[in-house]
Amino acid sequence: MKKMKKNYVPTSISLYMNYLIIGMAILILPQNMDTLANQWHTNIASVSVVIAAVGIGRLVVMLVSGMLSDKLGRKPFAVMGALTYILFFVGILMSRSLLVATIFGVLVGIANSFIDAGTYPALMEMYPQHKGAANVTIKAFVSAGQFILPLIISLIVANGLWYGWSFMLCSVILVLNVIFLLVFSRFPARQVAQPTTTKATPAAPVKGNVWIDGTLFTIFSFLAQGIFLRVSTWITKYGESIVKMGDVSSRALVSYYSVGSITCVLLTIYLSHKGVQDIQFLFVYMLLSFISLLIMYLFPIAWVCSIMAFVVGFSAAGGVMQIGLTIMASFFPNGKGTVTGVSQTAASISGFVVPLLGAMLAANIANVILLDVGLAFIGFVVASVIVYRYYKLFGRTPKGTKTVTTPTLSKETN
Numbered sequence: 001m002k003k004m005k006k007n008y009v010p011t012s013i014s015l016y017m018n019y020l021i022i023g024m025a026i027l028i029l030p031q032n033m034d035t036l037a038n039q040w041h042t043n044i045a046s047v048s049v050v051i052a053a054v055g056i057g058r059l060v061v062m063l064v065s066g067m068l069s070d071k072l073g074r075k076p077f078a079v080m081g082a083l084t085y086i087l088f089f090v091g092i093l094m095s096r097s098l099l100v101a102t103i104f105g106v107l108v109g110i111a112n113s114f115i116d117a118g119t120y121p122a123l124m125e126m127y128p129q130h131k132g133a134a135n136v137t138i139k140a141f142v143s144a145g146q147f148i149l150p151l152i153i154s155l156i157v158a159n160g161l162w163y164g165w166s167f168m169l170c171s172v173i174l175v176l177n178v179i180f181l182l183v184f185s186r187f188p189a190r191q192v193a194q195p196t197t198t199k200a201t202p203a204a205p206v207k208g209n210v211w212i213d214g215t216l217f218t219i220f221s222f223l224a225q226g227i228f229l230r231v232s233t234w235i236t237k238y239g240e241s242i243v244k245m246g247d248v249s250s251r252a253l254v255s256y257y258s259v260g261s262i263t264c265v266l267l268t269i270y271l272s273h274k275g276v277q278d279i280q281f282l283f284v285y286m287l288l289s290f291i292s293l294l295i296m297y298l299f300p301i302a303w304v305c306s307i308m309a310f311v312v313g314f315s316a317a318g319g320v321m322q323i324g325l326t327i328m329a330s331f332f333p334n335g336k337g338t339v340t341g342v343s344q345t346a347a348s349i350s351g352f353v354v355p356l357l358g359a360m361l362a363a364n365i366a367n368v369i370l371l372d373v374g375l376a377f378i379g380f381v382v383a384s385v386i387v388y389r390y391y392k393l394f395g396r397t398p399k400g401t402k403t404v405t406t407p408t409l410s411k412e413t414n
Contacts, residue, residue, distance in 0.1 A: 008126040011185040012134070015119045016141045017177050018082055021170050022115065023145020024152075025085065025108060028166060029092075031153050035163045040098045049098065050105040057109020059348040065117040066341020074125075074337075075187045077118030082178045084111035089167040089174075116344050120322075121336035124329055125188040132278035132326045133269045136319035140265040143258065208331030208393065216386050217328040217339075218346045223379035224321040225347035226354035227289060230372040231312050232257065234358065234365060241365045243300045256306055257313035264318020278330075279390045281323050286383040288315035290376040297369045316376070321347065324383075327390065 029036065029051050037044050069077050084107060091104035123134040152166050208214070235257060239250030268281060292311035295304065325343045329336045354375075361367040 007186060008188075011181075011187065012123060012126055014177055014180050014185055015078060015122065016137060017173065018078065018085075018115050018119065019138050019141040020145040020148075021085060021174055021177075022112060023142035023147075024149040024166075024170055025088070025145075026142070027146055027149050028089075028170070029105075031150060032163050032166075036092070036101070040095060040101050042098045046098055050101045053102045053105030054109040054112070055348055055351045057106040057111075058113050059109070059345065059352075060106075061110050062113040062116070062345045062348060063338075063341040065113045066337040066339070066344070067335075069117040069121055069337030069340070070335055071337075073187065073189075074118040074122035075181065075185065077114045078122065079118075079178055079181050081111045081113075081115030081118060082174045082181070084108070084114060086171050086174050086178075087111075089171045093164045093167050113341075113344065117337055117340055120325060120340045121329070122187055124326060124336055130272055131329070132281065132323050133272035135322040135326050136265050136268045136272075139317075139319040139322060140262065143262055143265070147258075207333070208389070210332075213328075213331045213386075213389055214342070216382055216389065217324060217331070218342055220324050220379065220382050220386065221321060221343040221346035222350040222353075223375050223382065224316070224324060225350040227293075227372055227375050227379060228312075228317040228321075229351065229354055230358055230368060230375070231293070231309075231316060233355070234368045235309060235312075238296075238300075238365050238369055239302075239305055242369075243302055243305050245302050245305075249302065249306075253305060253309040256309040257317065260310040260313025260315075261317040261319075263310075264314040268319055268323070278323050278327050279387055282320065282327060282383050283387050285315045285318070285320045285323070286376070286380040289320070290373070290380045293369065293373045293376050297366065297373050300366070324386075327386065331390075331393070 029047065033044050033047050036050075037047050040047070065077060088104050088108040088111060091107065092101060095101040095104060119138070120135055123138075124131040127134040149166065152169065153163075156163060156165055232254070235253045236250050239245040239253045240247065243250070245253075264285075271281075272278070288311060292308045292315060296308040296312070299305075321343075325340060328343060329339045332339050357371060358368050361371055
């Protein structure tokens with residue numbers, strides 16, 4: 001097992017690099033909004049159309065790309081996603097109208113879907129004993145990209161340089177990454193789960209019920225995405241309007257939220273390697289999300305909200321969705337790509353529906369947080385049922401005994 005992990009380290013780092021650029025891509029349009037509005041001969045409000053188009057692209061192809069990943073392998077989708085991102089960065093620079101830019105916005109959503117379809121299943125197959133930690137690390141790289149890009153743009157602005165250098169930097173990194181993926185990377189062959197055991201009695205394959213478990217995980221993905229979207233979007237306004245915090249203090253809530261997210265990623269990786277199960281993370285994190293949001297709503301006090309912003313970031317934005325996806329894959333081991341497609345499609349739908357619900361309640365920002373409390377409560381209930389289903393299907397592995405599912409591999413994919 002250790003040898004296998006060592007062999008896949010360069011490939012996994014390359015896959016994570018894609019997500020570093022995705023983190024930068026998430027902010028690159030909003031950070032250049034004024035310049036792009038002038039370039040496209042439109043106003044700032046219209047630039048948000050291009051940003052929204054990303055969700056359309058994800059929704060259109062996510063499920064299909066996940067299913068095809070199970071049939072064609074992981075590597076083609078990781079490569080196609082990176083290539084499509086390059087088209088996005090170059091295309092945005094060349095766009096001279098809102099329509100053309102919107103097309104490239106849809107394209108980057110498709111690119112994101114391709115990378116998800118290739119990466120999540122590949123990481124679970126590369127590191128079968130630490131699937132949750134491997135997928136949660138994706139969140140760390142996305143956050144790192146979101147941290148780095150504003151610094152790069154600040155440097156560009158301070159030196160009066162062309163705004164497009166940030167786009168070109170992302171493109172160059174992806175070009176190098178594509179070359180590595182094509183020439184040097186090694187991916188596991190597609191897997192068919194055939195359990196063998198170590199220090200345990202052989203057991204028959206366990207699969208979840210498509211209708212019961214599939215529905216539960218789809219709802220969970222929808223809620224997990226909605227919870228952290230609401231908080232990240234409205235927490236500054238909540239601090240300003242309801243808690244009556246100053247401008248700097250209310251904006252700092254986002255920083256506390258981000259620090260909580262990174263802290264959770266690091267702690268999850270550490271505890272996972274210490275033997276804590278993914279299913280335990282799922283239950284605890286969803287409970288913390290509900291409690292912290294409820295406290296934030298009931299006690300709109302500056303110091304309380306500052307602490308709860310950290311806790312919400314820790315529990316709701318620290319990789320709980322990736323953990324849910326990993327557990328879902330254990331219920332349906334022969335369809336990791338399809339599982340990724342279903343989960344991310346539900347998240348994409350949430351990205352449309354939940355903002356609309358929030359907008360309807362925006363007259364009173366407190367109601368927006370109350371909506372998040374409700375989502376978190378339902379999410380906790382769904383997570384509790386998932387935990388019950390998990391232990392019903394898989395049981396509780398005795399301490400010191402580990403059951404290993406060894407997939408049948410035809411050959412490695414180079």
